[in-house]
Amino acid sequence: MVTATKEKQVESKMVQSNQKQMILNVKNLEIFYGVKRAVNGISMGMEKNSVTALIGPSGCGKSTFLRSINRMNDLIPGARAKGEIIYEDLNILSEQINVVALRKEIGMVFQKPNPFPKSIYENITHALKFAGIRKKSELDKIVEESLRKAALWEEVKDRLQKSALSLSGGQQQRLCIARTIAMKPTVMLLDEPSSALDPISNAKVEDLIVELKKDYSIIIVTHNMQQASRISDKTAFFLSGDLIEYDLTEKIFTNPSMKKTEEYISGRFG
Ligand SMILES: Nc1ncnc2c1ncn2[C@@H]1O[C@H](COP(=O)(O)OP(=O)(O)OP(=O)(O)O)[C@@H](O)[C@H]1O
16 A cells, blocks of 8 residues: 555546546656656646556656656656556655555566566565465465466566576566566556567567556556557657657657658657
């Protein structure tokens, strides 16, 4: 639980006009590194059980924005945020938030697969044991469930005690996704999760993301516009720290409202 007041959540407050339930509501978010402002007062809502893609040229603030959602920017000296990110009626940016609990509910997967140099099994159980789960039968159950959800179980079920580093890059990335799933998150933040992978592994991760949105709300940063158009429901186009356009993915890629979006998706810059 993020705070003791979480149980008091008022779900109906985060319902958009089209009745899709919102999981996150970002209000006038500004993010600074020292005196430099990297995100310029962005407001947008992310829908539950959907995939939201963040696109835009290098340096436009996508990763900075993504990292603010589970307070990963706190780890960067000099980084600070203003505004609000409302999640279950609480402001994620508030000092009262339990950041460790927040990061369990809002998990993150990075560009480069980063399994621990331990067994496949231990990669998943490490944080669970830290959270106090000790019973082997319970750990076994969560390991299997998480690997199944990450579409990796069939490939690794006979070698759970082997090193995670013996897996291919694509399998390692699905293991990192399984590790996040094991913490029972509600939101998954994916920062270019398949850009370091070969095309077959990339396709598996894309299929997995579409499957995972049944259970989780997913926000993905991607440089790959085909990927954004294949897997996301809504797309946000960032430029120089501004949110230029945010709409249904189909609209963004076929009939964007803003000239800059059109120029970017047609490859005229970036
Ligand atoms: N740790 C940091 N310290 C200082 N400035 C940073 C830091 N991280 C990012 N920035 C700056 O903030 C701005 C936004 O960077 P960010 O990494 O969020 O962009 P991005 O859109 O994710 O880029 P890319 O697609 O290349 O990953 C850039 O000007 C970048 O130089």
